[in-house]
Amino acid sequence: MSNAPLTRLIFDSLWKNNPALVQLLGLCPLLAVSTSTVNALSLASATLFVLLVSNASILLIRNVIPDTIRLPITIMLISAAVSVTELLMQAHRYQLYKTLGIFLPLITVNGVILIQADAVARKKAPLAALYHGLIIGVGFGAVLVLLGAIRELLGTGALFTDMHLLFGAGTETWRWQVLKVDYPLLVATLPPGAFLVTGCLIALKNQIDTNIERRSKLG
Amino acid sequence: MSFFKLSLFEIARKLRLSPVQRDVLLAALPGTIVMTGYFGPGTLVNILLGGLVALACGYAVAALRARDAIAASRDLSALITSTLLCIALPPYAPWWLILLGVLSSELLGKQVFGGQGYHPFNPAMVGYAILLISFPAQMSAWPSPRGLAEVPSFADTIRHLIAPGTIDAVTAATPLDLLRQNTGLLFEELLLQSPELTRWAGVGWFEVNLAFLLGGLFLLRRQIFSWHAPIAMLAAITLCALIGYDAGSSASGGSVIFHLFSGATMFAAFFIITDPFCCAKSKKGKIIFGSLIGFLVYLIRVSGDYPDAFAFAVLIVNFCTPFIDYCTKPKAVNT
Numbered sequence: 182m183s184n185a186p187l188t189r190l191i192f193d194s195l196w197k198n199n200p201a202l203v204q205l206l207g208l209c210p211l212l213a214v215s216t217s218t219v220n221a222l223s224l225a226s227a228t229l230f231v232l233l234v235s236n237a238s239i240l241l242i243r244n245v246i247p248d249t250i251r252l253p254i255t256i257m258l259i260s261a262a263v264s265v266t267e268l269l270m271q272a273h274r275y276q277l278y279k280t281l282g283i284f285l286p287l288i289t290v291n292g293v294i295l296i297q298a299d300a301v302a303r304k305k306a307p308l309a310a311l312y313h314g315l316i317i318g319v320g321f322g323a324v325l326v327l328l329g330a331i332r333e334l335l336g337t338g339a340l341f342t343d344m345h346l347l348f349g350a351g352t353e354t355w356r357w358q359v360l361k362v363d364y365p366l367l368v369a370t371l372p373p374g375a376f377l378v379t380g381c382l383i384a385l386k387n388q389i390d391t392n393i394e395r396r397s398k399l400g
Numbered sequence: 401m402s403f404f405k406l407s408l409f410e411i412a413r414k415l416r417l418s419p420v421q422r423d424v425l426l427a428a429l430p431g432t433i434v435m436t437g438y439f440g441p442g443t444l445v446n447i448l449l450g451g452l453v454a455l456a457c458g459y460a461v462a463a464l465r466a467r468d469a470i471a472a473s474r475d476l477s478a479l480i481t482s483t484l485l486c487i488a489l490p491p492y493a494p495w496w497l498i499l500l501g502v503l504s505s506e507l508l509g510k511q512v513f514g515g516q517g518y519h520p521f522n523p524a525m526v527g528y529a530i531l532l533i534s535f536p537a538q539m540s541a542w543p544s545p546r547g548l549a550e551v552p553s554f555a556d557t558i559r560h561l562i563a564p565g566t567i568d569a570v571t572a573a574t575p576l577d578l579l580r581q582n583t584g585l586l587f588e589e590l591l592l593q594s595p596e597l598t599r600w601a602g603v604g605w606f607e608v609n610l611a612f613l614l615g616g617l618f619l620l621r622r623q624i625f626s627w628h629a630p631i632a633m634l635a636a637i638t639l640c641a642l643i644g645y646d647a648g649s650s651a652s653g654g655s656v657i658f659h660l661f662s663g664a665t666m667f668a669a670f671f672i673i674t675d676p677f678c679c680a681k682s683k684k685g686k687i688i689f690g691s692l693i694g695f696l697v698y699l700i701r702v703s704g705d706y707p708d709a710f711a712f713a714v715l716i717v718n719f720c721t722p723f724i725d726y727c728t729k730p731k732a733v734n735t
Contacts, residue, residue, distance in 0.1 A: 366500075368534040377508065384512075 187312065194316040201324035202386050206292035210284045211325055212375035216336070219343050221329025223277050224284060225322030227266050229315070232294050234262040236314040239302040246303075255298045260289045277346045293321050324382070331378050336370030338362045421480050423622050427615035428671060432487060434611040438604030439543050440551035442491020445561060446498055447483050453502040454482035461511050477516040481505055484671055485524040488664060488710075489531070490542050492552065495561050497538050501527040521718045522678045529711040540707070544572040545604035548595055575602030575662045576707040579654050587652060601662040609666040616670025628686035629679055630669040634660060636694025644702060653702040663701070663708040668693075672710060678718050685721075685728035692717045 200206045207228075214224045238258050239246075246254050267285050270278040278285065288294065297317055302310045334340055338360040344352045368374045435443045458478040482502045489501060505527025510519045532539045543549070549572070552560065573581070578594050591597050600606045620627055637659050644653030659665065664672075673679065673693055680689040693713045700709030 364535055364538070366534050368530050371533060373530075373533070380512070 190313065191316055194313070195320045195323065196386075199324060199386075200293045200317055200321045202383050204293075206296070207294075207321060208379075210287060210291065211321075211328065212372070212379065214281060214284050215325055215328040215332055215375060216370045217333040217343070218326060218329045218341050219277075219347050220280060221325045222322075223270075223274070223347050224281060224288075225318075225325045227270070227281075227285060228288055228291060228294070228325075229318035229322055230266055231259065231262045231288050231291075232297055232314050232318040233311070234265065235259045235294060235298050236302045236310060238262070239298050240307045240310060243303050251303070252299065255295065256289070259294055259298060263289045274346065280346070293317060328375070328378055328382065331382075332369045332374055334359060335366045335378075336368075336374065338365045418476075420624055421476055423619060423624055424480055424671070425483065427619045428483060428487060428612075430615050431608060431612035431667060434604075434608050435487070435491070438545040438551075438608065439491045440546070441554045441557045442493075442543065442552070443487060445554075445557050446486040446489055446491065446493060449495060449561065450482040450486035450489075450498050450502045451479050453499055454478040454506055457503060457506045461507070461515075475516060478506055478510075481510065481523045481527075485527050487667065487671075488524065488528050490539060492543060492557065492560055493538060493541075497531060497535060500534075501531045503527075504530045517677050519677055520721070522672060522675050522714050525672060525711045525714045529715055532706070532711060540577070541571045542574050545596070545602075547603060548572065572596050574707060575605055575658070576701060579658070580701070580707050587654075601658050605663070606661045609661040612666040612670060616666060619670060619674075625674040625676065625679075626683065626686065628683050629673050629690035632687040632690030633669050633673060633694040633697075634665070636691035637665065637698055640695060640698035644698070653698070659698065659701070664710050665697075668697075668710040668714070673714055678714075678721060680721050680724045680728065682725070682728045682730055685724045688724050688728065689717060689721065692720065 194200075198204060201208075201211055210224055210228070215221045235255075235258050238261075239255065263286060266288070267278070270281075270285065297314050301313050304310075305313065330340060333342065338358065340357045340359055341355040344355040348355075366374075369378065432443060432447065455476075455478060458475070482505070485501055485505050486498060489498060505523045505525075508530070509521060509523030509526030510516060513519045543551070573594070573596065575597050578590060578597055582590050585593065591599065596602050598606065601609070616630065619625065620630075638656050641653060641656040641659040645655050646652045653659075654662075673690060680686050693710075696713035696716060697709045700706060700712060706712070
């Protein structure tokens with residue numbers, strides 16, 4: 182894996198072993214926060230940030246971590262990174278900080294980050310480990326944002342509502358009323374909708390894989 | 401009478417309904433007729449539309465899964481599910497509500513799990529729950545029963561289906577709504593104030609439930625299902641209502657008769673919770689299954705956010721069914 186070309190790695194993390202759709206890691210924030218694009222995008226970037234910061238700090242000190250207490254140290258580094266993110270958000274994006282609520286501190290126990298920190302950052306070459314972390318984080322975030330967009334579209338008929346919460350004043354106009362419906366499918370923004378849409382996404386991915394496989398067999 | 405019966409059986413044979421499906425549809429007939437009598441032809445139109453959607457949906461899914469679509473369309477179980485769902489939906493619901501309901505019950509409730517016989521949750525109730533949390537306004541718009549308001553004609557109903565809003569069906573609070581929203585009135589005062597309420601249950605509701613009870617007894621006699629689950633459910637509701645009733649104060653939960661004969665009690669007892677694939681397997685399991693549903697229904701009715709609760713109660717207990725089955729597995733007899 183460590184010597185695999187970059188494109189292969191990208192395909193592997195974004196599609197074949199996608200942390201959200203295939204490994205089903207970090208499902209709790211994935212399901213709870215993906216009610217709108219802006220929430221999903223915020224949590225995705227926060228997760229990516231934590232992933233990179235914790236990876237980098239482990240890379241720096243990995244030679245001096247005693248093997249027996251590596252997990253507590255890893256968790257502490259991750260939670261330090263989470264605290265930084267949380268404080269930054271509290272200072273600059275207070276509204277989002279309130280919306281994301283408990284799911285911001287819960288990034289600490291996101292399985293994707295722990296695996297990255299424990300299995301990849303400790304063993305791989307520094308640059309490769311950072312690449313890997315970045316791509317895995319993007320793979321997780323992509324699904325999160327896609328899920329948020331689908332749920333927002335089904336549940337409200339619009340896309341990119343309240344983007345100013347993340348990108349600052351002036352971006353309110355990004356809101357795009359795709360469908361003009363009197364009665365949107367409210368269930369999509371409620372918890373059951375998260376499971377339903379995620380299930381459909383996983384099914385869609387499997388179907389595409391099956392089709393590709395069938396075609397390659399024929400061809 | 402015998403001619404009528406014969407011709408119904410004849411129709412069922414022509415439609416290639418299995419005996420069980422035929423009996424279930426037959427048993428739902430009296431309840432549907434009484435509902436049509438009290439609330440107008442809305443329910444009938446719902447059932448017809450829902451049936452068409454269900455058949456088309458079954459055909460499409462069979463084609464998608466590369467099964468023999470003709471053979472799959474012979475399985476009319478989709479028709480049963482859609483009929484049960486449409487009986488539960490409010491009459492004169494907009495067409496898209498029925499479409500969405502039948503599609504979600506067929507696709508999300510049944511087909512994603514592998515089709516008829518593999519569904520862990522009652523498909524009709526999956527569709528109902530999705531509609532209820534998505535469109536609460538449309539789902540609680542029950543028309544006033546005959547006698548209190550004008551009931552739309554059949555032609556009006558069809559016209560309403562094509563262009564929603566062409567009839568102003570007078571919606572009224574159902575008896576369960578009235579009781580739930582009541583904050584300060586004694587039951588006697590509430591009775592005087594609201595014409596929809598009667599001493600038994602509500603205008604129309606009592607008779608509808610009675611008709612479904614009749615249909616259920618017919619199914620019991622035909623041995624379509626055992627008595628355990630429905631009787632346990634009714635017993636649990638009776639017990640809870642007995643405990644919660646204090647002869648009609650404002651905080652009272654309604655009398656036993658009121659709970660047994662209002663809302664969807666009898667319909668759910670004999671047509672919904674008896675689904676052979678989602679019900680617990682053993683006799684003891686069925687009793688636990690039924691009484692859990694009854695208990696939950698009473699709880700949600702009296703202190704929940706929704707007036708009637710069968711969809712949620714049935715779905716919640718369906719989650720527990722594997723566990724109930726595990727705990728009540730009959731011991732293998734060592735011979």
